[in-house]
Amino acid sequence: MKVFSGKKDIIAAIDAYKVKQQTIGFIPTMGALHEGHLALVEKAIQNNDVVVVSIFVNPTQFNNPDDLKKYPRTLENDISLLASISKDILVYAPTVEDIYEGKTTSESFDFDGLEFEMEGKFRHGHFDGVGTVVKRFFEIVKPNNAYFGEKDFQQLQIIKKLVEKYHLPVNVIGCKIHREASGLAMSSRNxxxxxxxxxxxPFIYKTLKTAKTYFGTKSDDWVTKWVENQFANHELLKLEYFIIADIHTLKALKRKSKNKKYRGFIAVYADDIRLIDNIALN
Incomplete structure (x- = not known):
């Protein structure tokens, strides 16, 4: 297992593979790896000659300093988990200095409005931080393919927009949500x-599944109010939002169209831990 902490070293290693015209698969993570991450890695291994996994808790995408401080950091265990799949994986675990070179600030991005929906309304500047670090990783790793989980569906759409608008030569691949046996979407925060x-x-996913059933026969307003009522009566979980949105524009549904695809997006507080999830509705 090769672990790199500096971009110069990993760039040199990747360039050697590029000279041989080998394909690079890339999975950017913030560590605290779980089975969902490992599924992305396994998919990348199947479809690329070389796989790179980054482990970096990116400070610019946290609008809550306390959340950044408490975010789990388990580098040694993460490396062991990756080694259990393949010892040929390249791990890039940079410092903040290596990525930001003394200027730990975000670039400003225009994602055609995707950044102002849902998460963007509650986490100001979050997607500027995401765009900044992903763009830098793409420039360093120069992957052919990059893999992202659909749990962060809005992030996935924004990364695709980033690639489109900046003409980055990367194929962005979305992968299905990995869940615990209970149905809870896997997350490092769990x-x-x-x-x-x-x-x-697990009540979160149970509610989403029922909402999907209702979406077939009820109005979107009815479904939204039903979800809100489920959480209003819950002793422990606090709903931040539930939104039914077009999968391409991420704008809240105003009137159903048979020609459009919709997802239900949810954010819930479990004590001070914020959990997100989503489900395809049609």
Whole structure:
């Protein structure tokens, strides 16, 4: 297992593969790896000659300093998990200095309005931070293919827009949400859940599945109000938002169209831990 902390070294290693015209698959992560991450890695291994996994807790995408401070950092365990799949994976675990070179600030991006919907309304500047770090990783790693989970569906659409608008030679591949046996979407933040919230949190996906059933026969307003009522009566979980949106524009649904695809997007607080999820509705 090769682990790089500096961009000069990993650029040199990747350039050697590029000279041989070998394909590079890339999975950017913030560490605290789980089975969802490993599924992305395995898919990348199947479809590329070389796989690079970055492990970097990006400070510019946190609008809550306390969330950044508490975010789990488990580098040694992450490396062991990756090694259990393949010892040929290249791990890039840079410092903040290596990525930002003393200027830990975000670039400003125009994602054609995608950045102002849902998460953008509640996490100001978040997607500028995401765009900044992903663009830098793409410039360093120069992947042919990059893999992102659909749990962060809005992020996935924004990365695709980033590639389109900046003409980056990367194929962005979305991969299905990985879930616990309980249905809870896998997330690095799940490791911070207290026992009673681990028991309660699967209610999120259970509610989404029922909302999908209702979406076939009820209006979007009815479904939204039903979801809001489910959480209004919940003892532990606090709903931040539930929105039914067009998968391409991410704008909230105003009137159903048979020619459009919709997803239900949700953000919920389990104590002080914010959990997001989504589901295809049609």
């Amino acid at each position: 490791t911070r859940l207290k026992p009673e919230y681990i028991i309660a949190a």
